Amino acid sequence: MDCNRCDDEAVMHAAYSGAHLCEDHFRESVEKRVRRRVRRDDLVPQDATPDDPETWVIGLSGGKDSVVLTQILHDTFAEDPRIELVGLTIHEGIEGYRDKSVDACVELTDDLEIRHELVSYAEEFGVRMDDVVEDDPENMAACAYCGVFRRDILERYADEYGADLLLTGHNLDDEAQTALMNFLEGDVAQIAKHFDASLGPLSEREDQDDFIPRAKPLRDVPEKEVALYAHLNDLPAHITECPHASEAYRGEIQQLLYDLEENHPGTRHSILSGYEELAQMAATEFNGDNEDGADLQECEQCGSMTTRNVCRKCSLLETLV
Ligand code: SF4
Ligand SMILES: [Zn+2]
């Protein structure tokens, strides 16, 4: 089958759009979607200047998503002195998993000549995920611990590097899953928060003084296309799955979405675009309405912002040592 835009052979077919694209036109289409998202989400502020550049910290795991995001942002902004990129990699202490993906991060950031920082749970918290999983004092899934620690590091270090934005490589499948999970949980306040924390255009979000805004510019690109892009560009992405991956509910939703997408191409796109519209309405409705009284204060132990006296990370660490 030929490419829809030239006479070359197509390397992919997207059932949701009907497009057949050759290698070059496929690459171009992925890059276009990411750049369009950067524009629509207003990620580059009007007042950014070469003298006062914006610092964008990318959560760089070494998996295909964050590697592709880093590569495309680099290609887009390498010549733009208003944006400085920093790759932040977190080593959770998972045998046989993270070491290789750290190598991928080092290779990529060396190639692109962007600043790279590596932080580990062992150095930060004195714990490794392999040991946490073994102890499991709270009887929780591995990812429940890991997510708390990761969020803490991302936020603290992004702050230390003077980040204006914290970017992650969530793709369309990830975000459609999260949207559907939030729908099914019926937690509208959570949906409103999602808009202000990472989904809405920066200029339309409620001010989040205590948090660095997040952005997910890869969220229009399906997971398979991210993988194909990484492969065609020969990017140093590391593919193995974490041995502790344990989000059972997300797995169910993922399967449901695969089946729906198969029979009704375009389902992921429509879930996400509808969700974003609703999230915006919910955010407008909830703005300034802090009725759950969840005022933020500094954690007594580490000083990070939390709704309790001691933050979740510090209380988890107490049970671990
Ligand atoms: S899959 Fe879970 S345990 Fe593994 S790195 Fe991701 S969050 Fe951590
Ligand atoms: Zn073509």
Ligand SMILES: [Zn+2]
């Ligand atoms: Zn704390």
